[in-house]
Structure formats: structure tokens, C-alpha cells
Amino acid sequence: MAAGAAIFALAGCSGGGAVTPTETATEAPPAGTDELVIASHGGRWGEALTKAFIEPFEAETGIKVTFKETSDFAASSAAIDAGQAPPEDIIDVAPAQINTFASKGYMIPIDYSSFDATTMAQVPDFAKTEYGAVFGQIAIAMCYSTTAYPDAATAPKSWTDFFDLAKFPGNRGMQSWLNDPTPEFPLLADGVSMSKLYPLDIDRAFAKMQSIKANVPQFAANPTVLTQQLVDGEVDIAQCLSSRVSPLVQEGAPIQIIWDGARLQSNTFGIWKGATNAVNAQKFIDFILRPEQQAAWAEIVLCAPINPEALPLLSDDVVALLPNAPDHNVFQKDDAWYLEDAGSGLNNFETITQRAALELG
Missing domain, CATH: 3.40.190.10 (Periplasmic binding protein-like II)
Known part of the structure; x- marks a missing residue:
């Protein structure tokens, strides 16, 4: 075989x-x-x-x-x-x-x-x-530039804020959905609770993504790009892979990690x-x-x-x-759901990535 x-x-x-x-x-x-x-x-x-x-x-x-x-x-x-x-x-x-x-x-x-x-x-x-x-x-978490938002009291604190372009204008850093899709985050921003995420409402997730797509300079295939965008000021808020961003924070980079709503994988x-x-x-x-x-x-x-x-x-x-960490409010990625049959001979992962190629690029 x-x-x-x-x-x-x-x-x-x-x-x-x-x-x-x-x-x-x-x-x-x-x-x-x-x-x-x-x-x-x-x-x-x-x-x-x-x-x-x-x-x-x-x-x-x-x-x-x-x-x-x-x-x-x-x-x-x-x-x-x-x-x-x-x-x-x-x-x-x-x-x-x-x-x-x-x-x-x-x-x-x-x-x-x-x-x-x-x-x-x-x-x-x-x-x-x-x-x-x-x-x-590892986890995928929301992060923001402390240079852009030096006051933690008025800085973005949730995925709802991430998608709120009126309150927090500017570009966003997001990873490509072609390799590792993250439909959980637009759903959290749209009011779905972490305990009710799965099974994911894919139509709702893609609809929410349309509200922010124009403010994403690049759906990055390499997660290193996202942390670099934050450091360079190309974006003020981004989703970041913890294994990439935590070492930078430890070294003093001007980045704040928001663990609330991060996805463990x-x-x-x-x-x-x-x-x-x-x-x-x-x-x-x-x-x-x-x-x-x-x-x-x-x-x-x-x-x-x-x-x-x-x-x-x-x-x-x-x-x-x-x-x-005990005080981090994170959720576990439902690994099995992504492999479930979505119909038409495709599993959920394949369905999302193929649709992302058409709608997100």
C-alpha cells in the first residue's frame, strides 16, 4: 500500500x-x-x-x-x-x-x-x-503588542476583541487554515462558549472570518511570521503559537500573551x-x-x-x-472531531482546508 x-x-x-x-x-x-x-x-x-x-x-x-x-x-x-x-x-x-x-x-x-x-x-x-x-x-493563543497597547487596562483581552475592528482597528496576524485551521477562534468571538464549541459550526466560523479577512495581511503558513509581525509592528494583535512566542516574552519582547481562550493541541x-x-x-x-x-x-x-x-x-x-499553567483558561482541541466524516468522502479537517483555499486563500 x-x-x-x-x-x-x-x-x-x-x-x-x-x-x-x-x-x-x-x-x-x-x-x-x-x-x-x-x-x-x-x-x-x-x-x-x-x-x-x-x-x-x-x-x-x-x-x-x-x-x-x-x-x-x-x-x-x-x-x-x-x-x-x-x-x-x-x-x-x-x-x-x-x-x-x-x-x-x-x-x-x-x-x-x-x-x-x-x-x-x-x-x-x-x-x-x-x-x-x-x-x-503547545497552544495557539491571542497576543498583542505592548508597544501598540502599553496600558493593559485598555488592551485587547479576548477573541471578541480580536475581531472587533471598531474598538481595536488595525491589521491582524492569523495563521493559514490550509495546514492548521483555527475555526474555534471566530466562533468564540461570535459568542460560542468554550464548553459548547464542538461540533464546530463551520458555516458560522467562515462567516465571522469574512468580517476580518481584509485586515489580515497574510494568512501565514509559518507561525514564526506571526510573532515577527508583532515585533515589527506590521500587526498589533495576532494569534501565536506558544512555542514560538513564550521564549520571546521570556527574553523581553514587547508582547503580551492572552491565555484566555487559547487552544491546546x-x-x-x-x-x-x-x-x-x-x-x-x-x-x-x-x-x-x-x-x-x-x-x-x-x-x-x-x-x-x-x-x-x-x-x-x-x-x-x-x-x-x-x-x-493552573490559572490559564484554555480549551483542549477536539482531535477526534477533525477526523470525523463530514460527508462527500471528506473528513472535517479536509472540508475546512478545502473551503479555506477558496474563501481565505
Whole structure:
């Protein structure tokens, strides 16, 4: 079975929940070696994975980890189709992508039964999906320039304010809906409560977007563009990825994050079917869910640790910049909803992105 385009279309969308694979990997994993190959991302993200997860894991187990800053999904899926071992053992992707691969028989289940029982009791159930282990979360939040709005009392404070061009005129920074759509935010601005968001009213979301479209200079595919627009003064208010904006705020950038109404979304590790080092991959995932490793990772990358027992190990200043700080009023992206059938042979994610290409660009 070749890797279809649908696999790659979901790269920017988080998804979760159980899937029914076309074939289940029931055979024993390969004997493996004293090695492990992990494919993830570079930059600050890769630095955090290396220092908080990989180096301590190598020191404790003696397993040599090869870290790749990019994933070759096509090569791995082609190898599995050919009955060969994929070039990577673990991949770091959004839950939707894990589920899509799993539905095609490309992933093996995570063996939570072999993990440390104390750690497993600490990790929330939603993070322990069959084919992907959530190890942390990022958020998309509203941010504003403190240069443009130096007085917090009169600054924008909600998604309602974000869409209120009369009260807060000027340009807005928004990410592209072609890879990671955010229809939740126009719905919140239109009066829908966080607890009533799903199932999303897509027609209502697109209608609300029309009210602001002319004030969006660019629907940015790269989230770095949005924080740069704020710093450069091209926009005064923007939606920002927490993993990009929190480090800037920590360094003193003139940006204020509004956590109220931010959307949490997950990052997962999955294991390829036929992975040479599948046993070591399971050991690695078990290791990185410990509170100590989670805290070390969160402190570097300023993302939400999935194990809440990591929070007491961090300073108050760091916790304040994490999406899942106790006083942040955020909501969890409904990963499963995006993968539900929307009719016409498309799921909700595909329906939104195709419509966005026509209506938002």
C-alpha cells in the first residue's frame, strides 16, 4: 500500500482517539540493537528533546540514540509496504498524522502495560492513545503588542476583541487554515462558549472570518511570521503559537500573551511497524513521561508537559509561560472531531482546508 496524499494533508492538524488499522502488527518486534532512531524537528524543539530526553536516556540505558531533524514519511511507509524495516523507529508528529498512519497499518501500539505504573497513573488518559503517546502540548493563543497597547487596562483581552475592528482597528496576524485551521477562534468571538464549541459550526466560523479577512495581511503558513509581525509592528494583535512566542516574552519582547481562550493541541511519539529498535522505542517513551524529564523539557521549550507532576518542579516564572499553567483558561482541541466524516468522502479537517483555499486563500 503506497502512502497516499491524505497522510501528508493532515500534517498540520492534531487528531486523536482510537483508530481501526487495516492490519494490526501482532508479530513479535525485531530483536533490535542497542540503538534507537528518532525523527523530530530542529531548533529549540530539537535542543529540548536532546537535553531533556535523549541525553539522560542514553546515560541511563546505554542505548545510542540517533536524532534526525526531519522525518522521511515516504521512505518509511515505502519500506513497510515492502516488508522492510523503516529508516526511523520513532516519529514526532501531530495525533491526526499518527492516526492516519495507523489506519493504514503503518504503526504499532504503544505498550503502556510495560511502562512505569506510577508514571502512568500521573499521565492523563487522553494522552495515552493506542498508537501515539502524547508527551507535551503547545497552544495557539491571542497576543498583542505592548508597544501598540502599553496600558493593559485598555488592551485587547479576548477573541471578541480580536475581531472587533471598531474598538481595536488595525491589521491582524492569523495563521493559514490550509495546514492548521483555527475555526474555534471566530466562533468564540461570535459568542460560542468554550464548553459548547464542538461540533464546530463551520458555516458560522467562515462567516465571522469574512468580517476580518481584509485586515489580515497574510494568512501565514509559518507561525514564526506571526510573532515577527508583532515585533515589527506590521500587526498589533495576532494569534501565536506558544512555542514560538513564550521564549520571546521570556527574553523581553514587547508582547503580551492572552491565555484566555487559547487552544491546546498535542504532540505525540509513535513507533513505525517493523521498526528495528521497537523495544528501545517503547523504553524511550516510558522514560520521557517521567515528571523529571517532562519538567526539564518544558523549561527549555516552554511547552506544556503532559505529566502534571512536572509543574511543581518548575519555577513560577516558567510555569506562567506554559499553556497549561493552573490559572490559564484554555480549551483542549477536539482531535477526534477533525477526523470525523463530514460527508462527500471528506473528513472535517479536509472540508475546512478545502473551503479555506477558496474563501481565505
